[in-house]
Amino acid sequence: MRGVVFDGRRTEVVDDLQVRDPGPGEVLVAIAAAGLCHSDLSVVDGTIPFPVPVVLGHEGAGVVETVGPGVGHVRPGDHVALSTLANCGTCAQCDRGRPTMCRKAIGRPGRPFSRGGEPLFQFASNSAFAERTVVRAVQAVRIPDDLPFTSAALIGCGVLTGVGAVLNRARVDRGDSVVVIGAGGIGLNVLQGARLAGALTVVAVDSNPAKEAVARRFGATHFLASAEDVRGILPDGADHAFECVGRTELIRQAIDLLDRHGQAVLLGVPGAGAEASFTVSSMYLDKAILGCRYGSSRPQRDIALYADLYREGRLLLDELVTETYPVEDFAKAADDAHHGRVARGVLVF
Numbered sequence: 001m002r003g004v005v006f007d008g009r010r011t012e013v014v015d016d017l018q019v020r021d022p023g024p025g026e027v028l029v030a031i032a033a034a035g036l037c038h039s040d041l042s043v044v045d046g047t048i049p050f051p052v053p054v055v056l057g058h059e060g061a062g063v064v065e066t067v068g069p070g071v072g073h074v075r076p077g078d079h080v081a082l083s084t085l086a087n088c089g090t091c092a093q094c095d096r097g098r099p100t101m102c103r104k105a106i107g108r109p110g111r112p113f114s115r116g117g118e119p120l121f122q123f124a125s126n127s128a129f130a131e132r133t134v135v136r137a138v139q140a141v142r143i144p145d146d147l148p149f150t151s152a153a154l155i156g157c158g159v160l161t162g163v164g165a166v167l168n169r170a171r172v173d174r175g176d177s178v179v180v181i182g183a184g185g186i187g188l189n190v191l192q193g194a195r196l197a198g199a200l201t202v203v204a205v206d207s208n209p210a211k212e213a214v215a216r217r218f219g220a221t222h223f224l225a226s227a228e229d230v231r232g233i234l235p236d237g238a239d240h241a242f243e244c245v246g247r248t249e250l251i252r253q254a255i256d257l258l259d260r261h262g263q264a265v266l267l268g269v270p271g272a273g274a275e276a277s278f279t280v281s282s283m284y285l286d287k288a289i290l291g292c293r294y295g296s297s298r299p300q301r302d303i304a305l306y307a308d309l310y311r312e313g314r315l316l317l318d319e320l321v322t323e324t325y326p327v328e329d330f331a332k333a334a335d336d337a338h339h340g341r342v343a344r345g346v347l348v349f
């Protein structure tokens with residue numbers, strides 16, 4: 001089968017990939033569509049260290065092909081969106097509704113794929129840039145059959161991360177002011193999360209002026225090319241500032257933009273080991289810096305919720321899909337994403 005493989009030096013679309021059968025508690029999914037998130041590019045450029053060779057992709061949707069013993073919540077033929085959280089479901093963190101904090105879900109990549117007898121790692125417990133992938137049962141979330149796969153795919157990372165950061169982590173309230181730095185796949189979903197939450201002033205900041213129209217479409221009330229101009233709109237600062245790029249100087253800007261009792265939410269992922277600084281005395285005014293993994297999401301609940309909100313016209317998904325590419329055109333999709341020509345590019349199988 002076809003898939004996108006990174007071997008530590010280059011990325012290649014191969015057609016001789018194999019995946020093992022699902023074991024107990026696992027599901028084999030035929031991927032129909034998969035979005036290209038910046039985190040995939042960050043593996044290739046070394047910002048996110050990951051063992052190789054690895055099958056990329058972590059934002060996909062498709063059809064259940066077979067299920068392993070003990071799986072009852074989905075059946076062959078069901079449409080599913082995939083989460084990246086292979087959480088155990090039995091530990092204290094899972095039990096208290098924090099599957100993103102499950103220790104069994106972090107840092108233990110499996111190798112369900114092979115090529116010419118050589119095993120390949122699975123990225124983010126997911127590897128959606130493959131015709132078929134094996135995931136844990138908790139990761140396969142049933143979606144309505146009428147949801148287009150190209151749109152449903154984006155729920156699995158961009159929407160869970162961005163909307164979840166607003167609703168689950170920051171808990172933005174009606175009337176709050178929000179600044180979103182970076183209006184890519186993640187930032188656009190923070191923008192529409194802020195709209196869902198009832199935020200009043202929502203400032204999008206992106207160095208690429210071509211992002212203005214889509215940022216406004218997703219909920220920005222103002223658009224700026226530089227965070228330095230935010231005080232012109234919010235003289236006292238913001239209740240919430242989300243960093244959605246992954247640069248330490250923008251993290252600093254997000255913190256400096258906070259109003260009293262404000263909070264900066266860090267979504268972008270700079271290189272491993274990167275350090276950022278802030279003025280300590282400014283923080284005594286009840287300010288907070290919040291890390292956020294994967295929108296602090298509970299995928300079985302949140303993916304179903306976002307699918308319902310989409311069907312009601314309250315959550316935009318189709319508008320995120322600027323371009324679709326056959327998987328063979330991965331290099332073009334990566335180039336378009338790298339140069340900011342798309343909100344999200346989506347690979348189809």
Ligand SMILES: NC(=O)c1ccc[n+]([C@@H]2O[C@H](COP(=O)([O-])OP(=O)(O)OC[C@H]3O[C@@H](n4cnc5c(N)ncnc54)[C@H](O)[C@@H]3O)[C@@H](O)[C@H]2O)c1
Pocket residue numbers: 036037038039042157158161181182183184185186187205206207208211244245246247250266267268269270292293294295337340343
């Ligand atoms: N925390 C998580 O769980 C999580 C999940 C997914 C992705 N991420 C991370 O989120 C970040 C964004 O991912 P994405 O897929 O939205 O990327 P993207 O490439 O789609 O978007 C990035 C945006 O930032 C803008 N930008 C770049 N430099 C800028 C600057 N100096 N000032 C203002 N804007 C600037 C770009 O124009 C672009 O619109 C990445 O670091 C990714 O690894 C984190």
Ligand SMILES: [Zn+2]
Pocket residue numbers: 037038039040058059157158
């Ligand atoms: Zn992602």
Ligand SMILES: [Zn+2]
Pocket residue numbers: 087088089090091092093094095102103104
């Ligand atoms: Zn757990």
